[in-house]
Amino acid sequence: MTRDIHVETDRSFSPEAYAELMAAVHRDETSRYPGATLRAALQAYHFVAHVRSEAGVLVGYLCAFSDGVFATFVGELVVQTRARGGGIGAALLESIESVWPGVPVYALGFRDTRAFFERQGYCEPPCPLDVLTKLDTWPEGDAITLDASEG
Numbered sequence: 001m002t003r004d005i006h007v008e009t010d011r012s013f014s015p016e017a018y019a020e021l022m023a024a025v026h027r028d029e030t031s032r033y034p035g036a037t038l039r040a041a042l043q044a045y046h047f048v049a050h051v052r053s054e055a056g057v058l059v060g061y062l063c064a065f066s067d068g069v070f071a072t073f074v075g076e077l078v079v080q081t082r083a084r085g086g087g088i089g090a091a092l093l094e095s096i097e098s099v100w101p102g103v104p105v106y107a108l109g110f111r112d113t114r115a116f117f118e119r120q121g122y123c124e125p126p127c128p129l130d131v132l133t134k135l136d137t138w139p140e141g142d143a144i145t146l147d148a149s150e151g
Contacts, residue, residue, distance in 0.1 A: 005091040009049045009099075015039050017058040020057050025078050043073055049095045058082040062092040066100050074107040095118055 014039035017055040042048065042063075051060035066072035074096070079089045097105060108131055109117050 007095045021058045060088040072105045
């Protein structure tokens with residue numbers, strides 16, 4: 001029996017639930033994700049969507065930035081390992097595509113997620129992009145804060 005996937009487009013989950021999802025996916029400790037850092041990250045994105053299991057556990061999460069005209073950037077798309085293959089990731093992507101229809105969506109996936117994005121209709125842009133980063137580590141502890149006037 002296939003269950004209906006209900007995507008919520010709000011922030012009605014706790015930073016702790018998000019930390020548990022990230023720890024489960026990345027096979028590490030929730031302590032790696034300090035509360036203040038998670039709160040800042042969750043508030044920084046224009047768009048947040050999530051899916052819960054029938055038991056209410058956070059099993060899928062997507063966040064994105066968009067200018068609403070030229071580009072939408074997926075910040076993260078995370079689906080709990082044991083929940084993969086059931087359409088949660090696809091439903092989360094559809095939720096962002098429906099908010100800004102016709103706006104190109106850029107997903108910076110890891111190599112092992114490329115096939116998933118291709119199955120959803122994503123492809124390399126006509127002019128290939130390089131991904132560059134200047135910050136290669138996160139500050140330790142609760143060092144990141146975000147004031148509303150900064151975001």
